Amino acid sequence: MSLSRYFPILDWGRSYNRSVLTNDLMAAVIVTIMLIPQSLAYALLAGLPPVVGLYASILPLVLYAIFGTSRTLAVGPVAVISLMTASAAGAVAAQGTAEYLEAAVTLAMLSGVMLAVLGLLRAGFLANLLSHPVISGFITASGILIATSQLKHILGIKAGGDNWPDMLGSLAAGIAQTNPWTLAIGIPATLFLFWVRKGGKPALQRLGLPPRAADMTAKAGPVAAVALTILAAVLLDLGDRGVNLVGGIPQGLPPFAVPSADLSLIEKLWVPALLISIIGFVESVSVAQTLAAKRRQRISPDQELIGLGAANIASAFSGGYPVTGGFARSAVNFDAGAETPAAGAFTAVGIALATLFLTPLLFSLPIATLAATIIVAVLSLVDLKTPGRLWRYSKADFAAHVATIGITLVAGVELGVIAGVAVGLLLYLWRASRPHAAIVGRVPETEHFRNVERHEVFTVPHVLSIRIDEALTYLNARWLEEYVLERVAEKPELRHVILMCSAVNEIDASGLESLEAINHRLEDGGIGLHLSEVKGPVMDRLKRTDFLEELHGKVYLSQNRAFDELVRDDGAPGLPQDHFIARGMI
Structure with a gap:
């Protein structure tokens, strides 16, 4: 030295x-x-x-x-x-x-x-x-x-x-x-x-x-x-x-x-x-x-x-x-x-x-x-x-x-x-426990997704895209679980939920448990859970768990690709087992 x-x-x-x-x-x-x-x-x-x-x-x-x-x-x-x-x-x-x-x-x-x-x-x-x-x-x-x-x-x-x-x-x-x-x-x-x-x-x-x-x-x-x-x-x-x-x-x-x-x-x-x-x-x-x-x-x-x-x-x-x-x-x-x-x-x-x-x-x-x-x-x-x-x-x-x-x-x-x-x-913990999340849709003629309450965007009834703007930790894991399930309950025709993770820098053990709980609850309702734009370090940690094998959906490289594929899906609710780890997963 x-x-x-x-x-x-x-x-x-x-x-x-x-x-x-x-x-x-x-x-x-x-x-x-x-x-x-x-x-x-x-x-x-x-x-x-x-x-x-x-x-x-x-x-x-x-x-x-x-x-x-x-x-x-x-x-x-x-x-x-x-x-x-x-x-x-x-x-x-x-x-x-x-x-x-x-x-x-x-x-x-x-x-x-x-x-x-x-x-x-x-x-x-x-x-x-x-x-x-x-x-x-x-x-x-x-x-x-x-x-x-x-x-x-x-x-x-x-x-x-x-x-x-x-x-x-x-x-x-x-x-x-x-x-x-x-x-x-x-x-x-x-x-x-x-x-x-x-x-x-x-x-x-x-x-x-x-x-x-x-x-x-x-x-x-x-x-x-x-x-x-x-x-x-x-x-x-x-x-x-x-x-x-x-x-x-x-x-x-x-x-x-x-x-x-x-x-x-x-x-x-x-x-x-x-x-x-x-x-x-x-x-x-x-x-x-x-x-x-x-x-x-x-x-x-x-x-x-x-x-x-x-x-x-x-x-x-x-x-x-x-x-x-x-x-x-x-x-x-x-x-x-x-x-x-x-x-x-x-x-x-x-x-x-x-x-x-x-x-x-x-x-x-x-x-x-x-x-x-x-x-x-x-x-x-x-x-x-x-x-x-x-x-x-x-x-x-x-x-x-x-x-x-x-x-x-x-x-x-x-x-x-x-x-x-x-x-x-205390204020930091309070903010971290209630992270910002938004329902997003695609801006027409682009591949960008924005908050439906702020922009004129394209959405479909059977696909719900939620952007998470915070790391998933023990502070907010329960809040996310409740937020997703509340939004799902508002859409009886829903078949797919996409969690857009471009701003998620970390998922700790509590965050992982909440994702598993969300996955199981949606699966019981015949709804597929998908992730998009998961960052490399976060994905590396997920691969060391059983979550990806149990995921009732896919992990997509981009939000646009996930939306395009799931918009065209007009079949019965749910996805077959051979799609769990399918093409497009990173």
Whole structure:
């Protein structure tokens, strides 16, 4: 087995040259500038000291550069995972305690091990188990929760709550104690960040900057907000006016941390860690695939599991918390011209230099500025158009989407994910148990067969053609049996039933038993059962049973041939024994 299967760096590293190095370095500088305030803000969201966000943005990036397959994915703290970390760690320890930090570090370790093991087992298909409506609903609800949780920092009041109603009630109770100086920092910072996200680039272009330079400069808007509010805090002495500041941030490289081996703690954290792993993986793979498609590149979901697992394990041992690939920073990395994962490693160097030399400058940074950064970032995740689109397209997907939003807002992120997956699974099982089937007839002057309720088609009273549009499994076998027999009961002159199987990809044991039951019931009534357009793999399995020998009819290569032959049959009901395995059977 090639080492590059598990170490993609050996693949892209062979063609690394000075031109690629220049592009990666330029992208790293831009992402580093963006990542510093973002990492501090997301650590605050996770209920951790701000420096932990920086720690989680160093070694994880290096490990992903070695094991990851995306050329442009930027790994680090993200809003949703930070919220889930706060929820999980807050269930076992109080914020601000050593136990809380230990829980966050242990979450990163558990998540990393789970992801790595799933990668080694080649379980990348897990990304397909969460439907888009469920993921979209969860992210929308999480964005609302996150933005609401940060309003207390904008107002300068004490508030809390584990769900949206509690948060709103706590904010309403404390709003009378709003600190006007904090509000004077928080509202302008929020408005500026909203403006710079949409209007910064056009404004800079009007000043003469080229489009790409204007775009990159606008994306550094949070850095400008940080610098300006630090300056305001120093000049106006806002710390003495009740404005919460970041305060002292430890200077230096990440410490070596040891995740907890306490089995009782691990028992409490493994379920949240699994949810964090799945949500983080789905988000990361979605971003990576989107960006890879733009450059006609590809990623390996299985290896992405290993890459993200290694990144989280590295985060744990360097005092960080769970990380994944983030859309915003990955898009900036892509737009800035990053060509290989080395750009992420260079970004890690930039963050490390920041922890060594820049943290003293952040002492007077208002917490309200970090809260504004979070609010602006997460509100872009809130999608209020999807419910309307889903309602028009699929009521079942709409139900899964809305249920995920509602339960996440009311019961919290963990129950929201579980409920969303459960609702999606139940709806899938319900749909699978009632597959689509249609009575079909031949379109005149063609060999095509279409639904009699949708098209003008040719049919005859003694032949009933039923197209089955789903695999025949234990979920729908009984339904098919009842459907066929009900249709037969409506046609007393019937002599032949054709099951058109062009869309049947599988027939399991329960499906086979139902076909045998249908065959025997029709035989008792003097009616022949025929199959048409059976797929090769399905036919191979049928040949290993006695069904074809007992079939009171034929298996036809095409629906048109079956219809032509049976339309001309005007004899007595039923077929003789020598026709059971006759010409035309495949």
